[in-house]
Amino acid sequence: MNDMTEIAEAGRAGPTASRGASAVAMEGRDVKVFYGEKQALFGVSLAIERNSVTSLIGPSGCGKSTFLRCLNRMNDTIPICRVEGTITLDGEDIYDRSLDVVELRARVGMVFQKPNPFPKSIFDNVAYGPKIHGMVRTKAETEEIVVSSLRRAGLFNEVKDRLNEPGTGLSGGQQQRLCIARAIATRPEVLLMDEPCSALDPIATAIIEELIDELRETYTIVIVTHSMQQAARVSQKTAFFHLGKLIEEGRTEDIFTNPVHKQTQDYITGRIG
Numbered sequence: 001m002n003d004m005t006e007i008a009e010a011g012r013a014g015p016t017a018s019r020g021a022s023a024v025a026m027e028g029r030d031v032k033v034f035y036g037e038k039q040a041l042f043g044v045s046l047a048i049e050r051n052s053v054t055s056l057i058g059p060s061g062c063g064k065s066t067f068l069r070c071l072n073r074m075n076d077t078i079p080i081c082r083v084e085g086t087i088t089l090d091g092e093d094i095y096d097r098s099l100d101v102v103e104l105r106a107r108v109g110m111v112f113q114k115p116n117p118f119p120k121s122i123f124d125n126v127a128y129g130p131k132i133h134g135m136v137r138t139k140a141e142t143e144e145i146v147v148s149s150l151r152r153a154g155l156f157n158e159v160k161d162r163l164n165e166p167g168t169g170l171s172g173g174q175q176q177r178l179c180i181a182r183a184i185a186t187r188p189e190v191l192l193m194d195e196p197c198s199a200l201d202p203i204a205t206a207i208i209e210e211l212i213d214e215l216r217e218t219y220t221i222v223i224v225t226h227s228m229q230q231a232a233r234v235s236q237k238t239a240f241f242h243l244g245k246l247i248e249e250g251r252t253e254d255i256f257t258n259p260v261h262k263q264t265q266d267y268i269t270g271r272i273g
């Protein structure tokens, strides 16, 4: 099997390759992003389907992370960054002045490239979000949400006897699952993942990929990945970016087996990137 066939096979093996179109959870329309004078995104329009995994792929510097960071306004933290266009969550403009950004980030959670647990206990890492968002009032409620989030992230059995130990003492793969537990503890609708496996070994990567597949039953997931095999394995939709433009998007299987644009074809066959 050549690389292309393997990628296509992996895409076909996805359990939802035949799922019908579901409702749109988030949508970007004509999104332009500038870092100072430099334009990084040129009018990107992309609908993110609910309870589905969307992969953002493309060569380094093409704007994948920039687009991802627009979806929960993480770009607000970069002073020179300016965003134009419209981005909605459940039809609501997330750049509306009346919108509470802290609340938005609870609804649209994020997992980063490098696992970044807080320097706190495993328990407190997960309890932190629900506490600051006023989602829990009692110790029992906090415990319930911590345990269910750790279970959901596939980590509970491994840490149940050491919940009071530091999160930073876990292995890289466990730390990343802890970060996923922390993100889902605020019961978000959407989970953004920026190359969540790039710092992990193949076994830890496989565990996270399996988890992503389970999590999409409950969450809408957008993942930036450099691995086309990973995009094919975990996502139902793929969007290909090049030089700040969205070149092509569609069902993962179609993007990898029958791309419409030459640039997409060149990227997936390894001619660019």
Ligand SMILES: Nc1ncnc2c1ncn2[C@@H]1O[C@H](COP(=O)(O)OP(=O)(O)OP(=O)(O)O)[C@@H](O)[C@H]1O
Pocket (backbone or CB within 6 Å): 035, 040, 058, 059, 060, 061, 062, 063, 064, 065, 066, 067, 078
């Ligand atoms: N904080 C920043 N300040 C200035 N320019 C930035 C900043 N972040 C990104 N850029 C620029 O915006 C463009 C898109 O970058 P972005 O990180 O979104 O690409 P990417 O596709 O995610 O890349 P990679 O795969 O290498 O992570 C690049 O030209 C990059 O140099």
